[in-house]
Amino acid sequence: MHLPVSLVWLIPALPLLAAGIAALAPRSCRTLAAGAAIAAMIAAFVISCLALHTALADPGAKLVANFEWFDVGAGAMRLGWLLDPLTAFMCVMVTFVASLIFIFSTGYMKADANFKQFFCFLSLFAAAMLGILVANSLLLLFICWELVGLASYLLIGFWFHKPSAAAAAKKAFITTRIGDLGLLLGLLWLADSTGSLLFYDGGNGVLEVAALGSLASQVTVGGLAVSTAIGLLIFCGAVGKSGQFPLHVWLPDAMEGPTPVSALIHAATMVAAGVFLIARVYPLMSADLALPLVPLHALTVVAFIGAITALLGATIAVAQNDIKRVLAFSTVSQLGYMMLALGVGSWVAAIFHLLTHAFFKALLFLGAGSVIHAAHHEQDIRRLGGLRGRMRITFATFAIGMMALSGVPFLFSGFWSKEAILHAAHGWQVSHLPFGAALVAVVLTAFYMTRLVAETFFGTARTEETEHAHENSAVMTVPLILLAVGAVALGFLGTPAFPWLQARLLGEPEVHGHPLFESAGLMMLSIVLVAVGLGAGWAIYGRRPRVALDAVDPLAKAAPGVIAALGNRLGFDELYAATLGRLVTAGATVADFFDRYVWGGAVTMLARLGEFAGVVNRENDESAINGGFNVVSESFRDSGRAYSRAQSGEPQSYLRFIATGFVVLMLLVILGGGR
Amino acid sequence: MSPLQLCLLLSSLLFCVGLVAAMARSNAILVLLGVELMLNAANINFIAFWRYGPNPEAGTGVLFVLFSIAVAAAEAAVGLALVIAVYRHQKTIRLASINRLKG
Numbered sequence: 206m207h208l209p210v211s212l213v214w215l216i217p218a219l220p221l222l223a224a225g226i227a228a229l230a231p232r233s234c235r236t237l238a239a240g241a242a243i244a245a246m247i248a249a250f251v252i253s254c255l256a257l258h259t260a261l262a263d264p265g266a267k268l269v270a271n272f273e274w275f276d277v278g279a280g281a282m283r284l285g286w287l288l289d290p291l292t293a294f295m296c297v298m299v300t301f302v303a304s305l306i307f308i309f310s311t312g313y314m315k316a317d318a319n320f321k322q323f324f325c326f327l328s329l330f331a332a333a334m335l336g337i338l339v340a341n342s343l344l345l346l347f348i349c350w351e352l353v354g355l356a357s358y359l360l361i362g363f364w365f366h367k368p369s370a371a372a373a374a375k376k377a378f379i380t381t382r383i384g385d386l387g388l389l390l391g392l393l394w395l396a397d398s399t400g401s402l403l404f405y406d407g408g409n410g411v412l413e414v415a416a417l418g419s420l421a422s423q424v425t426v427g428g429l430a431v432s433t434a435i436g437l438l439i440f441c442g443a444v445g446k447s448g449q450f451p452l453h454v455w456l457p458d459a460m461e462g463p464t465p466v467s468a469l470i471h472a473a474t475m476v477a478a479g480v481f482l483i484a485r486v487y488p489l490m491s492a493d494l495a496l497p498l499v500p501l502h503a504l505t506v507v508a509f510i511g512a513i514t515a516l517l518g519a520t521i522a523v524a525q526n527d528i529k530r531v532l533a534f535s536t537v538s539q540l541g542y543m544m545l546a547l548g549v550g551s552w553v554a555a556i557f558h559l560l561t562h563a564f565f566k567a568l569l570f571l572g573a574g575s576v577i578h579a580a581h582h583e584q585d586i587r588r589l590g591g592l593r594g595r596m597r598i599t600f601a602t603f604a605i606g607m608m609a610l611s612g613v614p615f616l617f618s619g620f621w622s623k624e625a626i627l628h629a630a631h632g633w634q635v636s637h638l639p640f641g642a643a644l645v646a647v648v649l650t651a652f653y654m655t656r657l658v659a660e661t662f663f664g665t666a667r668t669e670e671t672e673h674a675h676e677n678s679a680v681m682t683v684p685l686i687l688l689a690v691g692a693v694a695l696g697f698l699g700t701p702a703f704p705w706l707q708a709r710l711l712g713e714p715e716v717h718g719h720p721l722f723e724s725a726g727l728m729m730l731s732i733v734l735v736a737v738g739l740g741a742g743w744a745i746y747g748r749r750p751r752v753a754l755d756a757v758d759p760l761a762k763a764a765p766g767v768i769a770a771l772g773n774r775l776g777f778d779e780l781y782a783a784t785l786g787r788l789v790t791a792g793a794t795v796a797d798f799f800d801r802y803v804w805g806g807a808v809t810m811l812a813r814l815g816e817f818a819g820v821v822n823r824e825n826d827e828s829a830i831n832g833g834f835n836v837v838s839e840s841f842r843d844s845g846r847a848y849s850r851a852q853s854g855e856p857q858s859y860l861r862f863i864a865t866g867f868v869v870l871m872l873l874v875i876l877g878g879g880r
Numbered sequence: 881m882s883p884l885q886l887c888l889l890l891s892s893l894l895f896c897v898g899l900v901a902a903m904a905r906s907n908a909i910l911v912l913l914g915v916e917l918m919l920n921a922a923n924i925n926f927i928a929f930w931r932y933g934p935n936p937e938a939g940t941g942v943l944f945v946l947f948s949i950a951v952a953a954a955e956a957a958v959g960l961a962l963v964i965a966v967y968r969h970q971k972t973i974r975l976a977s978i979n980r981l982k983g
Binding site: 275277278849852853854855856857860861864 | 899902903904911939942975976978979980981982
C-alpha cells in the first residue's frame, strides 16, 4: 500500500489534532488527553511507515505536492509537502520514539496536576517537529521551526512554579531565537535572490540545479559566494536549535523540564531539527564546494563547529554530577559529531547517527527518568548508587544505552554510526584537526558514561530514598525495553557489510564492501580508544565505588582546578552574563539616562513653562474674573452632579450604552426603509 | 443565500460574540479578546465586500485587512500593557473593581 504524497500532511496533522483535543478538553479529562495524544502518535507512526514504503519504492525521487497558500498582487506564496527517504526515515523514527515517550509519560507524570496540558504540549511539539520533516518549503519549515521553539518553551518551563525552570525555559527560547534570526535572514536572502522558497519544484526549486548554479556564481561581501553566505545564515539556525557551540548553553538548562520532555527534546525532536535542516539543504550548503577560489566553504565552518562542540560537550560531561546534565552534555557532544559528519561531506553518516542516537539517547533519558521517579526525584549521582539490584530492567536497558553511546564494538548501533562519522572525518581533505577532536571525544564519552553507570547503579545506596527505590510499573519499563531493542538492532541497517540505509538515503544502489573495511586500522584504533575510556572509568569509579555521600571525586582530588572549572561548565554562562548581559545592561542604562534626563528634562522644562503661565493666569482669574463666574459655575456643578451618576467608571456600562444606541440606529435604518 | 450574505452573516455572528464578550466578561483580558473578535468581524466584511464586490482583481481588500491586522496587533500590545499597568497598581484586572474614574 502506498501513500500519495499529497496526504503526507496527515503525519503532522494528527498530533496537531490531538493537541487541539487536549487543549479543549476540561482539566479533568486526563485519559482523553493522553489517549488522544498516544493514538494520534501511533496513527502517525503507521502513516509514516506507509510513507517510508512509498519513498523506498524509488529512493532517488523527490515526491512533492505543492499548493498555493495565498496570492498577493501578481505573485503567489506557495508551500508544499515533500516525501523522500530522508523525510520518511526521520518521520518513522520521530513517531516511534515519541509514541514510546508518550506512553512512558503516562506513568511518569501520573501524579501531576497539569497532566492534560502536558499531553497537549507534547502533541503540539511532535506535530511541529513532523511539520519540519515533511515541509517542502523553507518558509513552512521555518513556521514549524518556531512552533517547536514555542512548544519547547512551554515544556521546559512546565514546572514554571520553580524559578529555575522558568528561567531555563526563557533561556532556551531566547538563545535559540538568536540562531533563528540568522535562519530568518538566510530565508529572506534566499527568497530575494531566487524568488522561491520551495525546495523542489520541478526544476524551479531552490535546491535544484538552476537555482544553485546562480547562487554559487554570485559573489557577495568578502568574496563569499552567495550560496555560502545563505548557507552560513541557515546554519546559525541549526547552531541554536541543535545546541552547537557557542549557543549550546541553553541545552543543559533545559533539563529543568520533566524527564520525558528531556528525552523528547534531546533524542528525537528539537535538537535533531538542526541536523535535519542542514541535511535537507545539503545541496545548498555544498554548492560552493566546486568553486576553488572562494575564501571559505560553508561546510568547513560546519565541520569545525561540530568538532569543537563534540570535544567541549564530552569534556564538560566528565565533571557533572546531575544524572540528566551528564546526558545533556553528552547530547551536545553527539550533536557535534553529527555536525562534523555533515561538514566533512557525509550527511548520510550524520543521519545514521541521528537515528541511532535518537534511540539510545531516548533510552538513556527514559532510564534516567525511571531512576529519578523511583528515587523520589533525586538526580544527583553522588546521592544515588547501588540501584543495580533494585531496578534490574532499568539497569539492563540503561547499560545497553550506555554501551551504544560509548560505541562498544559490533553489537551496538552507536558503534557503527560513530565509526561511519570517524571514517568520513578521517577522509576529509581540508584538515585533520576535527578528526583528532572526535577521537579524543570517543575516549571521554566512554569514560563519563562508565562513571555515570558506576556511580548510579553500583556501590551501595547512599540515601534513604535510594534505599527504598524499586522498579517502576510496566508502562515505564516496556518503552525502555523496546528502545533498548532498537538501540541494538538499528545498527544493522547501516553496517559496512550491509549499507542498506546509506544507499536508500542517497538513492543509489548498495555498494557492498564499504571502504570502511579498507581502513580496518581506523576501526581498531577507535575500538582501542573506547576500551581505554571504559577501562579508565571502571578503574577510577567502578572498582572502588563511592561509599560516603560527601567523598571527594577521585578526579577532583587529582586536579581540583580543572574539575571545578568543568563542573562550572567552563564558565560559559558567566562569560555571556559578563559580556552580552553587560552590553544589554549598558545599553539599557544609556537609554534610561536619555529617557530620564534628556527627553525627561525637555518635558519638565515645558511643564515648568506651562506652570508659570498657569500661575499668571490664576492671579488674573482669582482677582478679576472669578466672582462673576461663581454663580454660573454653581449651576454647572449641579447639572454635572446629575450627569456624573451615569459616569459609573465601569467601561462596560459605557459599552452597553453604545451598543444600545447602535441597535436603535440599526432599527431606525432598517425600519425606515434603509434610506 | 449568496456567498456574500453568508460572509456577512458570519461576520455579524462574530461581531455579536465579540460584543457580548466585551460587555459581559469581567476580566479585562477577555474583554480585549472580545474587542479583537469585533475587529476581525470588520475584517471579514472588508474581505467579503472586496471579494464579491465590483473589483476583486485589485488587491485593495487584502491590503486593507493586512494593515488593519497590523494596527490591531499594535493595539493589542497597548491594551495588554495597560492591563499590566493597571494590575501593578490595583492588583486586579476585574473591570468592576477598576472604577477610580467614576464621577
